[in-house]
Amino acid sequence: MRFIYDFPVLFIAELKKFLRWKERLLWDLIGTFAMFIAFVFVWDAAFKYGLQGIGSLTRESYITFILTGTLLWEIIGINLGPISHVFVNEKYMRTSVYFLVSPASRFAYLLAKSGIALIQILITNGVVLLVAMLFFNFVFKGSILLALLIFALTFLCFHALGVIIAALGAWREGIADFSWIFSNVLMIFSGVWYPVEIFPEPIKSFCKILPTTQAIEMLRAVGIHGASFSQLLLRFIYLGSFAMVFLILAYFVFKWVEGRAMLIGI
């Protein structure tokens, strides 16, 4: 009951807090576009100079290839970076103290912050997608519903991971550095804008076990080859398991951190 009442209040408050610095939406959009356009130029040039294709990256599919990576990376990047930062910031600025002594629903508070991450992702991805459809001849062969399912699973998986990082982080700078390094390592080895086939064999095996690689390759399989749910079942189970484990872990880490805070302070 408390959750139903508190969620809209806290969600609107979070939205206002987010809009205080609305420029960051523009910077995020510019950053996402810059990576998309840069790799469009790179692969366009490579195909012009005789590249035959690597894995699912071909002359016909490279726009879809780059765009799917860009859209999923937006979800992963926002959850590992700004969202984990937002939680730590509240601890650091001691604004959480007044919240914690109030009768507000803690779950509504967490979900309101998650809702803002989702809105930021929807806006950025929506604009990028629209531009790609209008100016880059973007073709998506598979089911949109399946793509949305992949987006949702990736969001859950990496939102939980972002919350774990935020819960364990004690200070803002530490979290910013850690999430920056962590997300960059993931970005390099997940084939966001290039196929993982370019790596030597041992690194390729490492790339393949990353949930980021799995999510991106699933979306590419749907968008480029029109793969069905049954064809991707094993990969869905793999990504779903990661999402489940990270969500359970996030719950227990939060409980542990809460218990620790009750002993040593926030």
Next chain:
Amino acid sequence: MREVIKVENVSKRYRKEARSFFEGIKNLGRARYKTVLHNINFSVKRGEIFGLLGPNGAGKTTLFKIICGLLRADKGEVTILGQKIPENYMKIAHKINVIFARANLWWELKGKENLKVYGKIYRVKNLEEKINWLLDFFDLKEKANRYTDLYSTGEIMRLCMAKALLNDPELLILDEPTLGLDVCIALKIREFLKDLNRKRKTTILLSTHYMEEADFLCDRVALINEGKIIKIDSPANLKNALRKEEIIELRLEKFSLSLLNKIEKLKFVKKAYFIEETERVRILMDDIENLDKLIREIKKYTKIRNFIVSQPTLQDVFIHFTGKEISENEIHL
């Protein structure tokens, strides 16, 4: 239910953090603790204003955090409005409100927006009307639509005060409520708290540095030092305990710390300290008979400009019981 707060045998210790990585490795497996609260016992009755007086690091904020369910005591029990804390804190959270000295409202929201969010969380009726009244009372109406991070320290404290009064709490917990405020606003807030307590029977638990604040507001005061409660009584009774001591105040032509040390070393002087505001040396003595000896001793070093025999204050009481003074310039964190 007469007791709003009941604190029984509460003790708390913190693990000492290593100052460096190498110290951490050296002390691996050997946890070191610092006890911050020793067996604290007190209760606050309905409609009472109860003050905690103590220097920096005495354990006041830790005690407040335990009372507000933000920390768990290692030993003992805390009951607020008949509910065990922290287990049942959420059952009574809407009946209490809090100000912490270093806690902040949401910086990215405007002053009025902060009040609106908290007002809705506390389910305040006639919220708009209430917010306007509070903004007006705390002289924040013109700044209501400014972002909170643009507020001055005093304005933030006033906004926190407005937030604390949103839900007409049965219990108001105030950690340094007038810290950093100018004299006029501080006086206005003290009057308001007294009035609130008188009219609505709001129970108030507060910690303060300002002796005159504790004296003016509190029905009872607990003196807390190094995590222990030394004495609990009304300000008047505490001061009466010192009636048999003689307190004099001197204004000296030249003051120095070495002179203060020399005065303190005299066997008939219990304690001497310098008051910055009045630029006087305040001396607690056993017996007025020794006054001429004291004056002769001081005259060896400097001239005495003037001299008054003073009444005991809570500062004197604290010094009497602990041998320490509470500096009003300290900022308790």
